[in-house]
Amino acid sequence: MKHYALAFATSIVALMSANGSALAQTAGGVIDVATIGEPPTLDPMASTADLVGIITQHIYETLYTFGADWTVTPLLAADMPTISEDGLTYTIPLRTGVTFHDGSEMTSADVVASLDRWMRIASRGKQTAEVIDGIAATDEATVTITLKSPYAPLLSLLSLNNAAAIIIPEENADQDPLESYVGTGPYRLEERVPDQYIQLVRFEDYASRDGEPNGYGGARLQHLDEIRFVPVPDPNTRIEGAVAGQFAYVDQLPVEAYDRIAGGATEPVVLAPFxxxxxxxxxxxxxxxxxxxxxxxxxxxxxxxxxxxxxxxxxxxxxxxxxxxxxxxxxxxxxxxxxxxxxxxxxxxxxxxxxxxxxxxxxxxxxxxxxxxxxxxxxxxxxxxxxxxxxxxxxxxxxxxxxxxxxxxxxxxxxxxxxxxxxxxxxxxxxxxxxxxxxxxxxxxxxxxxxxxxxxxxxxxxxxxxxxxxxxxxxxxxxxxxxxLAAQAPNLEGVAPAPWPYFWNAYLGDE
Structure with a gap:
C-alpha cells in the first residue's frame, strides 16, 4: 500500500528506538559525531543545507515537526491548529512554560517576530510569504496565521529543519546574520571552534513534551551531557574513523565502505531508500x-x-x-x-x-x-x-x-x-x-x-x-x-534511523 509520507527508513543494524527502555537510562556521557564538514552557518533560516539542519535541530525548535510516520505533529505548538472552513485562518495554540536558552519564556510575540524573520530570510519562508496575508499574536499563547488563498503545504513548511521556521527570542529576530544562537532546544551551543568542533551541552531548563518519543516529535530526552559535532571533510578519513571507533556516529559514508565498516569497531547503518x-x-x-x-x-x-x-x-x-x-x-x-x-x-x-x-x-x-x-x-x-x-x-x-x-x-x-x-x-x-x-x-x-x-x-x-x-x-x-550509509558505535543506543540524524533520546549503554 502506498503512503503519503514514508516511515523512517529501516537500518541494517537493530537500532533501539527511544522508548521506555531509553527512559530508564541514567543521564551522562559525551559523544563525538563526525559530519561531512564545517556548516556554513548556525542559522537554519539562512540555509537549506542538510548539515546545518542536522546540527541546529538540537539548538532550535519549530512550531511543528514530523512524527515517525512523517505526519506533522506539534513541537512548540500545544496542539494542531484550528483551521477555518475556508482554509484561510490557522489558529495555533502555543505551549506555555517553554524557556529559551537565555532564560526568557517563549510567548506569541517571539513566535510572530520569528516567523516574520523566516519570511524575510529563508527560501521556504519567502515561498510561504507569497500566500500569507498576516501573522498576529491573538494573546500571549496563541498565534493566528491568515492566508490569501488555501495553502496545503503550510504545516509541512513550518515543520522542516532547514530553511527552518525556528522560534527565537523577539529581540534577536532583527539579526541578519544571526549573532545570538539562542533557541528552546534540548541542547545549547557551548562553543564553536571552526574546523574542529561544535560543542552542544544539555540545556538544564529544557521543557520536553510529555508522552513517548515520536520521530522528530514527542518527548525529547536529554540523556547525554554533551554532543560534539566534528567536521571530517575527507570521506576516507570518515571511513577510517568509523572503522577505528573514533566516533560514536559517522554520517554520510561512501557506500562502498560497507564491508570495511561491518568489520570494524562501529556498525553500519543503511537507510533505504534515502x-x-x-x-x-x-x-x-x-x-x-x-x-x-x-x-x-x-x-x-x-x-x-x-x-x-x-x-x-x-x-x-x-x-x-x-x-x-x-x-x-x-x-x-x-x-x-x-x-x-x-x-x-x-x-x-x-x-x-x-x-x-x-x-x-x-x-x-x-x-x-x-x-x-x-x-x-x-x-x-x-x-x-x-x-x-x-x-x-x-x-x-x-x-x-x-x-x-x-x-x-x-x-x-x-x-x-x-x-x-x-x-x-x-x-x-x-x-x-x-x-x-x-x-x-x-x-x-x-x-x-x-x-x-x-x-x-x-x-x-x-x-x-x-x-x-x-x-x-x-x-x-x-x-x-x-x-x-552511516556508522554507529555499539554502545550508542536510542538513536532512531533518520535522514537527519538526531541525538536527543540517545544514551550510552554498556561497552
Whole structure:
C-alpha cells in the first residue's frame, strides 16, 4: 500500500528506538559525531543545507515537526491548529512554560517576530510569504496565521529543519546574520571552534513534551551531557574513523565502505531508500538561462553510469526518472520520457546546435565531501563533452559550495541531494528564491493549483502536472534513487534511523 509520507527508513543494524527502555537510562556521557564538514552557518533560516539542519535541530525548535510516520505533529505548538472552513485562518495554540536558552519564556510575540524573520530570510519562508496575508499574536499563547488563498503545504513548511521556521527570542529576530544562537532546544551551543568542533551541552531548563518519543516529535530526552559535532571533510578519513571507533556516529559514508565498516569497531547503518541526487540548473543567468541548453544537458546525461560510478552496487541505487519512487503516493511516470538510462547524445548535440552554443564553459559546482557527488560529476563531464559541451569542474568545500550557489554569476550546475521529502512543496526547486531561481508562468500555474488543493487524492493527481513542468523546463535533473550509509558505535543506543540524524533520546549503554 502506498503512503503519503514514508516511515523512517529501516537500518541494517537493530537500532533501539527511544522508548521506555531509553527512559530508564541514567543521564551522562559525551559523544563525538563526525559530519561531512564545517556548516556554513548556525542559522537554519539562512540555509537549506542538510548539515546545518542536522546540527541546529538540537539548538532550535519549530512550531511543528514530523512524527515517525512523517505526519506533522506539534513541537512548540500545544496542539494542531484550528483551521477555518475556508482554509484561510490557522489558529495555533502555543505551549506555555517553554524557556529559551537565555532564560526568557517563549510567548506569541517571539513566535510572530520569528516567523516574520523566516519570511524575510529563508527560501521556504519567502515561498510561504507569497500566500500569507498576516501573522498576529491573538494573546500571549496563541498565534493566528491568515492566508490569501488555501495553502496545503503550510504545516509541512513550518515543520522542516532547514530553511527552518525556528522560534527565537523577539529581540534577536532583527539579526541578519544571526549573532545570538539562542533557541528552546534540548541542547545549547557551548562553543564553536571552526574546523574542529561544535560543542552542544544539555540545556538544564529544557521543557520536553510529555508522552513517548515520536520521530522528530514527542518527548525529547536529554540523556547525554554533551554532543560534539566534528567536521571530517575527507570521506576516507570518515571511513577510517568509523572503522577505528573514533566516533560514536559517522554520517554520510561512501557506500562502498560497507564491508570495511561491518568489520570494524562501529556498525553500519543503511537507510533505504534515502533520497535522490540532483543536478540543479542556474535558470537565472549564464548558459542555463537558455531552455535549449538545459534540455541538451537533460538529453546528454547517462544516469545509469552516473549512479554506478557513485554507488558501485545496485544494492545501493536504482535508476528512476520519477521524482518519487513507487513506494510513495506521489509517484508518477508522467513526462519522464526524456530520462534515458544511457543518455541520448545525438539529441543533445542537435539541441546544442539549435541553441547556437558558442563553446562557453559549462561550470559544474561540486564537492568531494559528498564523494558520490564528485563521482557523478566526473561521469557527467564525459557525457556532456561527448555531446559537444566544454565543461569546467569547480570542486570546493561543501561550506563554500553552499555560499557560492547563492551567487548566480558563479555556476551553471550545482550538485546536491535530498532525502525523499514527505511534502513535494518542500523540494528546493519549488521555491522561486532557492538557488537555481526557477520562476515561470507554467511553474506557477502547476504549483499553485497543487498547493491550493487540500484533498490528498486530488493533490496526487496535481503533482503529475508539477512533474510534467519540471521535465519540460528542466530546472533540475534527478539522477536516480539511492540508499545512504552511516556508522554507529555499539554502545550508542536510542538513536532512531533518520535522514537527519538526531541525538536527543540517545544514551550510552554498556561497552
Amino acid at each position: 533520497g535522490w541526487p540532483v543536478f540543479v540548473m542556474n535558470t537565472q543567468e549564464g548558459l542555463n538561462s537558455d531552455l535549449r541548453i538545459r534540455k541538451a544537458i537533460q538529453a546528454a546525461l547517462a544516469p545509469e553510469d552516473m549512479m554506478l560510478a557513485a554507488f558501485g552496487s545496485e544494492d545501493f541505487f536504482s535508476i528512476d526518472g520519477a521524482w518519487y519512487p513507487d513506494s510513495y503516493a506521489w509517484h508518477t511516470e508522467v513526462a519522464t520520457e526524456p530520462y534515458k538510462p544511457m543518455g541520448d547524445t545525438e539529441t543533445a548535440m542537435a539541441l546544442l546546435a539549435e541553441a547556437g552554443y558558442d563553446g562557453s564553459p559549462l561550470r559544474i559546482l561540486t564537492s568531494r565531501q559528498y564523494e558520490y557527488h564528485y563521482k557523478m560529476a566526473q561521469v557527467a563531464q564525459a557525457y556532456l563533452e561527448a555531446a559537444g559541451f566544454k565543461v569546467q569542474m569547480d570542486v570546493v568545500e561543501w561550506a563554500t559550495l553552499t555560499q557560492n550557489r547563492a551567487d548566480p554569476a558563479l555556476w551553471d550546475i550545482y550538485i546536491t541531494h535530498s532525502p525523499f521529502l514527505p511534502e513535494p512543496s518542500l523540494m528546493g526547486i519549488m521555491s522561486d528564491s532557492s538557488p537555481g531561481w526557477w520562476a515561470t508562468d507554467a511553474k506557477h500555474a502547476a504549483v499553485e493549483a497543487f498547493n491550493a488543493e487540500s484533498d490528498p487524492a486530488k493533490r496526487v493527481e496535481l503533482f503529475a502536472d508539477v512533474q510534467k513542468v519540471i521535465y519540460e523546463e528542466v530546472p533540475a535533473y534527478k539522477v536516480g534513487n539511492f540508499n545512504a
